[in-house]
Every structure is written in C-alpha cells, then in structure tokens.
Amino acid sequence: MHWVGAYAMFCMIFSGWQIYNASPSLPVTVPNWMTLGGWLAGGIAWHISAMWLLVADGVAYLIYGVVTGHFRRTFGRPSLRDVVRETGLALQFKLPHTTGVYNSVQRLLYWFVLVAAVLAVITGLSIWKPVQLGFMTDLFGGYAIARLIHLGLMVAIVGFVVVHLVLVALFPRTLVSMVVSTPSGEEHR
Amino acid sequence: MKQVFDPAGVRSELRSLQRRGLIRGGLSLGSLALLTGCDLGTETGVNAALWKSMSLNDRVQAWLFNPKRMATQFTEADITKPYRFNAFYEDWQVQPVPTGWQLEVGGRVADKTPWSVEKLRTLPQEGQITRHVCIEGWSQIGQWSGVPLSTFLARVGADTKAPFVTFKCFDGYSTSIDMASALQAQTILALDFLGKPLTPEWGAPVRLRIPVKLGFKSAKSIASIEVADRLEKKGGYWEDQGYNWFSGS
Numbered sequence: 058m059h060w061v062g063a064y065a066m067f068c069m070i071f072s073g074w075q076i077y078n079a080s081p082s083l084p085v086t087v088p089n090w091m092t093l094g095g096w097l098a099g100g101i102a103w104h105i106s107a108m109w110l111l112v113a114d115g116v117a118y119l120i121y122g123v124v125t126g127h128f129r130r131t132f133g134r135p136s137l138r139d140v141v142r143e144t145g146l147a148l149q150f151k152l153p154h155t156t157g158v159y160n161s162v163q164r165l166l167y168w169f170v171l172v173a174a175v176l177a178v179i180t181g182l183s184i185w186k187p188v189q190l191g192f193m194t195d196l197f198g199g200y201a202i203a204r205l206i207h208l209g210l211m212v213a214i215v216g217f218v219v220v221h222l223v224l225v226a227l228f229p230r231t232l233v234s235m236v237v238s239t240p241s242g243e244e245h246r
Numbered sequence: 247m248k249q250v251f252d253p254a255g256v257r258s259e260l261r262s263l264q265r266r267g268l269i270r271g272g273l274s275l276g277s278l279a280l281l282t283g284c285d286l287g288t289e290t291g292v293n294a295a296l297w298k299s300m301s302l303n304d305r306v307q308a309w310l311f312n313p314k315r316m317a318t319q320f321t322e323a324d325i326t327k328p329y330r331f332n333a334f335y336e337d338w339q340v341q342p343v344p345t346g347w348q349l350e351v352g353g354r355v356a357d358k359t360p361w362s363v364e365k366l367r368t369l370p371q372e373g374q375i376t377r378h379v380c381i382e383g384w385s386q387i388g389q390w391s392g393v394p395l396s397t398f399l400a401r402v403g404a405d406t407k408a409p410f411v412t413f414k415c416f417d418g419y420s421t422s423i424d425m426a427s428a429l430q431a432q433t434i435l436a437l438d439f440l441g442k443p444l445t446p447e448w449g450a451p452v453r454l455r456i457p458v459k460l461g462f463k464s465a466k467s468i469a470s471i472e473v474a475d476r477l478e479k480k481g482g483y484w485e486d487q488g489y490n491w492f493s494g495s
Contacts, residue, residue: 079382095285097382098488099296102286105490106299187379188317188458188495189310199318200377200385 058121059235062114066174066214068093068107073211075100082208105185112178132168135161156234170217173210180207286488304492311494313430317457320375325440326386331447333466334419334483340447341417341467349452350470353412356403363437363451369393369401372434376457378464379495381484390455392436396429404473412477413454416469421482423456423463427494432457435468460493 075092079100094100122128139161146152147162154160159167183194183203197203225232286293331337348360373391399406406429412422427433436455437444444450449466456464462484480486 076383080380080384082383095287096488098484098490099285101381101490102296102300102488105303106296109299186310186495187377188315189312191315191318195318200379204383204385 058114058118061110062118065107065111065114066218068103069111070211070215070218072100072103072107076104077208082205108178108181111174115174115178131159132164133159135164135168140165154228154231156231166217166220170214170221173213173217177207177210177214180204180210300490303490307492307494308424308426311424311426311458313426315458317374317376317432317495320377320387322375322389324387325375325389329388329440330384330386332380332461333417335417337447342446343451343467344416347416347451347469349468351402351472352470353472353474354405354408355399355473358402363443366393366398366435366437366452369397371437372431373438374432374434374455374457376432376455378457378461380461381489381493389440390434390436391438391441392434392452392455394431395433395435395454395456396431398435398471399428399473406473408473408475410474410477410481412472412474412481413465413468414470414472415465415467417467419465419467419483420478421454421463421465421485422474422477422491423459424492427456427458430456430458458495460495462489463493 071091071093074087075094076097078086078089078092079097092100094103143152143161147160152160152162179193180197180203182190183197184200184207187194187200187203194200194203197206286296289297333340348362349366350360351358370393371391372394373389375387375389377385377387379385395411399411406425409425410422411425411428412420414420423433433454433456436449436453437451439445439448444453446467449468452468453466454464454468480488481491485491
C-alpha cells in the first residue's frame with residue numbers, strides 16, 4: 058500500500074507542477090524536466106489518472122489503519138511534551154530509532170502528512186468540480202482560495218517527503234524492514 | 247567438520263540481492279522521468295493509456311453531472327477588473343466580424359434558417375455574473391447575458407436526444423459539448439458582456455458562455471452550431487491536442 062501510494066503521490070506532485078506552471082500563483086516555476094506530462098494537457102491527463110489510484114490506495118489504507126488498529130497502535134497520540142523533547146533530540150541527531158516503533162516526532166509527522174493528503178484530495182476535488190461539488194468548494198472559501206490551499210498542501214507534503222527521504226537515507230536499514238521481515242525492537246542511531 | 251550451511255553467508259547474499267532490488271527500483275524510478283515525454287502527442291504506449299483513462303474520466307464526469315446544480319452567482323461588485331483577455335491567439339490578432347455574418351444552424355435540427363443578432367435578441371434573454379475558470383488554473387468573474395442555449399435549441403427544433411452540440415468559429419476555433427450540459431439553465435449564447443453588446447475581443451457577435459465547463463469550452467465568435475451524433479477527431483481545437491474533452495466544472 059505504501060508503494061502504490063508513493064507512486065500515485067509521485068505522479069500527482071510532478072504532474073501538479075506541470076499544471077501549476079501553466080499559471081503560477083507564486084513568482085517561481087518548476088523546471089520542465091521535473092514535471093510530468095510534457096505540457097498542460099498531458100499534466101492534467103496524468104493528474105486525473107493518478108488521482109483514482111491515490112484515492113483508491115488512500116481509502117484502502119484508511120480502512121486498514123482503522124480496522125486493524127494500526128493507527129491506534131503505531132501512531133498513538135503523541136504527547137506535546139514528548140514531541141518537544143524528541144524534536145530537540147532529533148535536531149541534534151541524538152534521537153534513537155527503534156525499528157517498528159514510531160517515536161513522538163514520527164507520529165506527529167505521520168499524522169501531519171495523513172491529514173495533509175486527505176485535505177489535498179478534498180481541495181483537489183473542489184477545484185476540479187466547483188459547480189458539481191460546490192458545497193465543498195464553498196467550505197474552502199470558493200474556487201480561488203481552495204486552489205491556493207491545494208497548492209499550500211502540496212508544499213506541506215513535499216516538505217514531509219524531503220524530511221522522510223533524508224531520514225531513510227540516514228537509516229537505510231528501515232527500508233529493508235519494509236521489504237523483508239526483520240526483528241522488531243532493533244535499535245540504531 | 248566442514249560447515250555446509252553458513253547463515254552469515256546467506257544473510258550477506260540476501261543483503262546484496264536486496265540491494266540489487268533497490269538499484270532496479272531506482273532505475274525504474276529514473277525511467278519514470280523519461281515519461282515526461284508522455285504528452286498525449288501520440289496514441290501509443292503510455293499515451294494510449296492516458297487517453298483511455300481520460301475517456302473513463304469523461305464517463306465519470308458525465309455521471310456526476312447534475313443539471314440542477316448551478317454555478318455560484320456573484321454581484322456586480324465581485325466582477326474582476328480589468329477583465330483579462332484570453333484566446334488561442336494574441337489580442338492583436340482579434341478578427342472583426344465578417345460582413346454579412348449570420349449564425350448557421352445544422353445537424354439534427356428541424357429549422358436550419360440562419361440567425362442574425364437582431365433576431366437572436368427577439369428571444370428571451372438571461373443574464374449571469376459567474377466565475378470563468380481557465381484550464382490553466384486562473385479564474386475571473388464576469389457578466390454575460392444572452393439567449394439560453396436550451397431556448398435556442400427548442401426554437402430551432404433540435405433533437406435533444408443527439409449526444410453533442412458542436413461549435414465552429416470564424417476565427418478558426420472549434421469546440422463541442424455534451425447535450426446535458428448544453429441544456430443546463432446557465433448555458434447561454436451570450437450577446438452582451440459587462441452590460442454592452444459583445445465587441446470582437448470578447449467574441450462578437452455571439453459567443454457561448456457555459457459556467458459548468460472550463461473556460462476553453464466557451465467558444466467566441468461563433469459561425470455555426472450543429473446538433474451532432476458524433477465528433478470530428480477529438481471534438482475541437484484544444485481537445486484534438488489533448489485537453490480533456492468533458493472538462494466539466
């Protein structure tokens with residue numbers, strides 16, 4: 058599920074940048090080689106194709122997370138004190154990582170990206186269908202604002218992905234544990 | 247005794263296999279970058295899959311379409327000023343209305359008599375202040391009034407069981423829409439923009455204004471309207487190049 062979602066998110070982000078370039082709201086554009094689709098129409102084709110994959114994978118994951126207790130068990134509810142303490146440790150690269158156990162900072166970030174992804178889908182649907190799904194568009198203050206929020210959520214998700222990938226690069230063993238089963242509780246720094 | 251089975255050896259062998267898998271994964275991720283060439287320019291390989299996914303998408307959009315849902319109406323104070331010019335050509339290429347222009351009507355209609363602007367003004371008129379959303383993402387609020395397309399289609403005796411209404415413009419543009427969207431109450435053949443008769447830059451003498459679709463469907467400077475059973479190529483100037491056909495809002 059993670060890899061299907063990652064692939065779908067990859068397509069959404071890179072084709073989204075293609076669409077963004079057609080009418081940039083910020084004073085920056087994305088270099089064309091970093092985008093998917095070649096031009097606006099191709100970008101949109103990718104975006105509305107990968108959308109189904111992302112939503113299907115996301116819904117399956119949410120059901121799995123709730124039904125199996127995965128969210129409750131591994132994500133828990135991070136306490137503010139732990140988050141502050143562990144963020145400090147993490148920034149000094151002193152936070153121990155135990156395979157299979159998420160620390161408070163991780164939990165907070167995973168909640169953060171989960172909520173951001175869900176909101177990105179909802180804002181995305183409201184700018185895709187501002188008439189048919191107008192009640193959703195109005196919820197975000199209309200088309201123009203919903204579009205900016207959608208953009209902001211993209212930035213948030215990309216920010217998460219960058220941190221996520223840097224951490225995986227620092228602790229490549231965690232990647233192995235995603236593919237083959239490894240003993241839980243192995244601590245590494 | 248010589249040890250036949252060496253767990254450490256197996257483990258390192260496994261690791262290197264996994265590493266090879268990662269490299270392969272990395273390579274396929276790299277090959278994804280090559281997909282940036284997949285721009286709907288052809289109809290083979292990944293492009294074929296994209297076209298297919300878009301036609302599936304069109305069916306979902308048609309299913310989702312509810313003619314009773316109206317585009318939000320705004321007030322005069324909300325109108326975007328200055329209103330941005332946009333077309334498939336530059337503003338200095340705007341064409342004047344050809345002399346002797348008349349709106350041609352064709353396809354599955356009972357009465358194919360062409361229409362003048364004066365005659366169109368004798369039909370009931372509707373006004374709207376709605377948001378024009380461009381496929382590029384930007385949007386602006388404008389004011390149009392004219393003849394509801396449903397009124398016009400009824401008047402010319404159109405067979406509304408036909409699936410498409412297509413538009414050809416004297417500036418070389420063309421587009422097409424589904425019948426359900428054509429009959430939606432806010433879809434109008436606009437004759438006025440911001441309370442004044444259309445000028446060439448805003449699509450004189452008559453243009454389509456359809457707030458339930460993206461901006462490129464609101465064809466300017468219409469020469470002919472046809473009630474059609476099928477589309478030419480992919481259905482229009484932009485559609486032929488890959489813009490999503492339904493493009494409903």
